[in-house]
Amino acid sequence: MLILAAAAPLWRTIDQPMALKTLVAAVGVALIAWQLWWFLGRHGAGVAARESEAGVQEITITVDGGYTPSRIKVKAHQPMRLAFHRIDPSGCVAQVIFPDFHKTLDLPLDATTSLELPPTEAGVYPFHCGMNMVRGVLEVVN
Numbered sequence: 001m002l003i004l005a006a007a008a009p010l011w012r013t014i015d016q017p018m019a020l021k022t023l024v025a026a027v028g029v030a031l032i033a034w035q036l037w038w039f040l041g042r043h044g045a046g047v048a049a050r051e052s053e054a055g056v057q058e059i060t061i062t063v064d065g066g067y068t069p070s071r072i073k074v075k076a077h078q079p080m081r082l083a084f085h086r087i088d089p090s091g092c093v094a095q096v097i098f099p100d101f102h103k104t105l106d107l108p109l110d111a112t113t114s115l116e117l118p119p120t121e122a123g124v125y126p127f128h129c130g131m132n133m134v135r136g137v138l139e140v141v142n
């Protein structure tokens, strides 16, 4: 027959020092802040596209676990050509989507694929991978 020891409680509260509780809370807040910065923050001011002789703004974006640069600055009312150089074998980044331009581009591995976009108004135009996990921003400024 199984006899349960009634005297011993199943758990007991261990009172931790206030300093330890504060430290744990502070580390938690710091991790949340870091996570918000990592996922939502701006990482740098962005990289400006250079202009070709034909007046087309050009920039090459390396696709490797993310877009480098991930924030691209171009001038408004001028055509642009974005060249994506994909070296990441992950299927995640096999496509890049520009929702505001209704453009979807397939990116073959170890190749550079260019996307030409028409001159556009100033604004912030996000782009992302097929699953909306890897993101970048096209910043069009006057």
Ligand SMILES: [Cu+2]
Pocket: 091, 092, 093, 129, 130, 131, 132, 133, 134
């Ligand atoms: Cu993805």
